[in-house]
Amino acid sequence: MSKLTRRISPLLSGTLTHPRTRRLRRGIAEQRRRLLRRPHHIRYFHQVDDPYSHLAAQVLGELLARYDVELEPHLVGAPPDDAAPERGLLEAFARKDAADVAPSYGLEFPTLGDAPEAAALELASRLLAGAVASGSFAEQAPRIGRALWAGDDVGLESLASQTRPPDSETTRAAVEAGGALRQRLGHYLGAMFYYGGEWYWGVDRLWHLERRLQALGVLRDGKPAGAIVPRPDPAGAPPVASGRRLRLEYFPSLRSPYSAIAMRRVLELAERLPVDLIPRPVLPMVMRGLPVPRAKALYILLDTKREAEDAEEPFGRVCDPLGRPVERGFSLYPWARREGRAAELLESFTRAAFAAGIDTGEDAGLRLVVERAGLSWEEARKHVDGDAWREELEQNRLALLEHGLWGVPSFRLVGEGGEPDFCTWGQDRIWRVEQEIRRRLGVLEPSASAP
Numbered sequence: 001m002s003k004l005t006r007r008i009s010p011l012l013s014g015t016l017t018h019p020r021t022r023r024l025r026r027g028i029a030e031q032r033r034r035l036l037r038r039p040h041h042i043r044y045f046h047q048v049d050d051p052y053s054h055l056a057a058q059v060l061g062e063l064l065a066r067y068d069v070e071l072e073p074h075l076v077g078a079p080p081d082d083a084a085p086e087r088g089l090l091e092a093f094a095r096k097d098a099a100d101v102a103p104s105y106g107l108e109f110p111t112l113g114d115a116p117e118a119a120a121l122e123l124a125s126r127l128l129a130g131a132v133a134s135g136s137f138a139e140q141a142p143r144i145g146r147a148l149w150a151g152d153d154v155g156l157e158s159l160a161s162q163t164r165p166p167d168s169e170t171t172r173a174a175v176e177a178g179g180a181l182r183q184r185l186g187h188y189l190g191a192m193f194y195y196g197g198e199w200y201w202g203v204d205r206l207w208h209l210e211r212r213l214q215a216l217g218v219l220r221d222g223k224p225a226g227a228i229v230p231r232p233d234p235a236g237a238p239p240v241a242s243g244r245r246l247r248l249e250y251f252p253s254l255r256s257p258y259s260a261i262a263m264r265r266v267l268e269l270a271e272r273l274p275v276d277l278i279p280r281p282v283l284p285m286v287m288r289g290l291p292v293p294r295a296k297a298l299y300i301l302l303d304t305k306r307e308a309e310d311a312e313e314p315f316g317r318v319c320d321p322l323g324r325p326v327e328r329g330f331s332l333y334p335w336a337r338r339e340g341r342a343a344e345l346l347e348s349f350t351r352a353a354f355a356a357g358i359d360t361g362e363d364a365g366l367r368l369v370v371e372r373a374g375l376s377w378e379e380a381r382k383h384v385d386g387d388a389w390r391e392e393l394e395q396n397r398l399a400l401l402e403h404g405l406w407g408v409p410s411f412r413l414v415g416e417g418g419e420p421d422f423c424t425w426g427q428d429r430i431w432r433v434e435q436e437i438r439r440r441l442g443v444l445e446p447s448a449s450a451p
Helices: 003-017 019-035 051-057 060-066 087-105 118-134 137-149 153-163 168-185 202-215 257-272 294-311 324-331 333-338 342-354 363-372 390-402 427-440
Strands: 041-047 070-076 192-195 198-201 246-251 275-279 410-413 422-425
Touching (some): 003 019, 019 198, 041 051, 041 168, 051 087, 051 137, 060 070, 060 137, 118 137, 118 153, 118 168, 137 153, 192 202, 198 294, 246 257, 246 390, 246 427, 257 275, 257 294, 257 342, 257 427, 275 342, 333 342, 342 363, 410 427, 422 427
Parallel strands (some): 041 070, 246 275
Antiparallel strands (some): 041 192, 246 410
């Protein structure tokens, strides 16, 4: 990025993510809906082989029961290659993660761990296409998904004998049409809700949509105003008194918006619980040769802002640290660790880049980062722009892949006494990390956190 771009980008991103801009977008969408005299209309994009779509399908009936809305389902295929790097790892992690979080969400997902067979996927797709055509998707999709993910071929055949689903060619056409619409509207994933120009991913982001609907007065009379799928929050639980200490490895990046809004919460978690926090930073995905297409980057920016507001984290004025700024920041990391301020340096850098719009590639910006981390700039100047960090970050990347992960922020709670490691990914999984820490220390019932 040029110096001019770095100066302008915080203004642009700050405007794009500002709550006033969101209110304006939503206000325009609502005015248009009223002028056209249309009902509140939600599009839902369902990917048959996506575990998160199966979780989302289980709440569609309740969504319709609580809110005066129309739901239009669409079938879609997998995201394109540039939006799904490390596809094999993504698919395996999604199955594991869905099974891991489902009990806490009051949902179900089998723990078989295997992807469905091709024949079962084709039959399930046909059944889902038939459910879309008959207007019974919200009712039928959970049943179809339950049989598919449980490996219940007999159950799928029984459903097919009752409904006479469309043929494979008709189903493929429906999936292609859904995918084309999803792309035209500006997204790439399954389990996506689209309402009034805004996207919401699965059960993890459904509450953002619900709040918007409630603000519009769409909640039906007598229905509860709480979230259909509330995100658990064990942070308010009593402190843990334990003689044991667990090891928590934390894999962030200096260019990750989600890492930026997770940093403080991860540090606070390590202060509240008896864990030794070991930061293991990695290079940004783009600097590791993994693409981030424009639609994905825009969605992440806007989604991070919503999540940041819920977490009471500053975010929005972004001066992208891609390239030299990231390298300069990481060049100080080995020294900061020796000074006992490694995590503080990472937090200070990401807050400067993603909340304050500071150009971390310039000495003035990097000095602010260093001093706000409680370190000496005069001492830092002796270490900046070195290369000693590169081998360590490459080893962290390899460790991330070894644990079946690739994105950031990711977590590895090291197993003790015969227990396996607990590995997960995402700032929206910090609650699961805390649940698992408490469970392993014996202060949380296993049924509250284990599938």
